[in-house]
Amino acid sequence: QVQSKTIRAALVRYNFTTRSLTPRRRKLTWDEVVEHAFLSDFDILWDPTSNVALRDWATQGGRQLMDSFFRIEQAKEEIPWLNIEIWYLAT
Incomplete structure (x- = not known):
């Protein structure tokens, strides 16, 4: 719960900051962040060798x-x- 709130707060700050960048960065959604975190967790843990x-x-x-x-x-x-x-x- 705490980590989720922290990540959400960082996402809001990131999306707010992207408006002032040149060139502009695209906004991220919560689903995109969760998907990337979820996939990276498995990539780190999985060792096929x-x-x-x-x-x-x-x-x-x-x-x-x-x-x-x-x-x-x-x-x-x-x-x-x-x-x-x-x-x-x-x-």
């Missing part, structure tokens, strides 16, 4: 390793909060 299934992170062992890593990172973030809770329970 790579097989994702062969990546290390796509294997079962790689996924398990990532899961373990992120669980450990989450546990590290929780330790300070647990120390506070332990202090409250002990007093």
Whole structure:
């Protein structure tokens, strides 16, 4: 929502500014902006030369390793909060 409002505001400013340019630029519509953004997102993500299934992170062992890593990172973030809770329970 916020990004949409920001993009719409930028589009309004752009269309307003194009009136003062020489030579004039054509106005853009919201549909054109959304279409370009939508297509560019897929162009960036799509790589026809790579097989994702062969990546290390796509294997079962790689996924398990990532899961373990992120669980450990989450546990590290929780330790300070647990120390506070332990202090409250002990007093």
